[in-house]
Amino acid sequence: MSTIDTLPPLREVIEEHGLAAKKSLGQNFLLDLNLTSKIARTAGSLEGYDIIEVGPGPGGLTRALLANGAESVIVVERDPRCLDALAQISNHYDGRLKVIEGDAMETDWQNLITRKTKIVANLPYNVATPLLTGWLGGEAWPPFFDSLTLMFQKEVAERICATPADKHYGRLGVLCGWRTHATKAFDVSREAFSPPPKVTSSIVHLQPRPEPLPCSIKSLETITRAAFGQRRKMLRASLKSLGGEALLEKAEIIPTKRAEEIDVAGFVRLANAL
Ligand code: SAM
Numbered sequence: 001m002s003t004i005d006t007l008p009p010l011r012e013v014i015e016e017h018g019l020a021a022k023k024s025l026g027q028n029f030l031l032d033l034n035l036t037s038k039i040a041r042t043a044g045s046l047e048g049y050d051i052i053e054v055g056p057g058p059g060g061l062t063r064a065l066l067a068n069g070a071e072s073v074i075v076v077e078r079d080p081r082c083l084d085a086l087a088q089i090s091n092h093y094d095g096r097l098k099v100i101e102g103d104a105m106e107t108d109w110q111n112l113i114t115r116k117t118k119i120v121a122n123l124p125y126n127v128a129t130p131l132l133t134g135w136l137g138g139e140a141w142p143p144f145f146d147s148l149t150l151m152f153q154k155e156v157a158e159r160i161c162a163t164p165a166d167k168h169y170g171r172l173g174v175l176c177g178w179r180t181h182a183t184k185a186f187d188v189s190r191e192a193f194s195p196p197p198k199v200t201s202s203i204v205h206l207q208p209r210p211e212p213l214p215c216s217i218k219s220l221e222t223i224t225r226a227a228f229g230q231r232r233k234m235l236r237a238s239l240k241s242l243g244g245e246a247l248l249e250k251a252e253i254i255p256t257k258r259a260e261e262i263d264v265a266g267f268v269r270l271a272n273a274l
Contacts, residue, residue, distance in 0.1 A: 132150065
């Protein structure tokens with residue numbers, strides 16, 4: 001029995017179902033259900049939402065979401081070895097959990113949901129950033145989710161939340177800052193995982209902005225790729241092929257500035273000037 005439900009402790013679940021962690025699937029499992037409950041609570045109220053979780057593994061976060069009031073949790077897991085353990089959770093919680101075996105990178109999320117949605121996940125490190133940019137990078141906005149509460153390697157979390165003059169500020173910070181209000185909630189030490197990863201992790205909470213400053217995402221990507229691709233150069237040099245000084249003048253940006261000094265509004269002006 002655990003502290004949050006009457007299901008067996010996660011160590012027993014892993015043992016019983018032979019879930020030895022596979023590095024190729026980014027498997028670092030959280031075994032402390034108090035910690036997974038803290039992650040679930042970071043997402044705010046879970047009632048009335050479909051909660052999507054990517055990569056439930058043995059179900060530590062899944063159980064916390066259900067124990068903390070989620071009425072509908074939909075999980076997508078690539079490792080078939082986890083399915084029996086997840087089916088036990090689904091039985092225990094009277095079908096409030098729907099388990100989908102599949103690859104999150106190929107999942108059509110909007111097809112899975114029936115109402116407003118939050119995404120909460122301890123993401124597999126190898127697909128964490130592409131999943132995030134996929135969720136934030138579509139032309140259509142607002143997105144299908146009300147919030148994202150996600151675990152990343154700490155260094156990636158810092159890039160997500162970075163603002164100008166921060167050494168982690170780059171393309172990811174511009175995308176996340178443009179479309180969301182992103183905050184780091186708390187760090188999670190290596191020792192909390194089994195097996196421990198090489199680095200500290202962090203939980204990030206992203207709240208979509210209802211009306212980000214208007215611009216085409218393709219243009220924004222073109223500008224930030226060029227600007228941060230040569231981040232030590234002045235913008236008049238790094239943006240030369242896109243219009244150089246004339247473009248910068250149109251966007252009212254001083255040509256001797258560097259990418260790391262330009263805020264989201266400045267990049268939006270550049271994208272619109274392009
Ligand atoms: N949520 C569990 C926890 O917190 O203990 C496990 C997290 S573990 C970091 C990542 C999980 O994602 C693993 O269960 C792994 O099998 C799964 N996974 C890896 N790649 C995936 C993919 N492309 N699509 C869906 N799940 C994936």
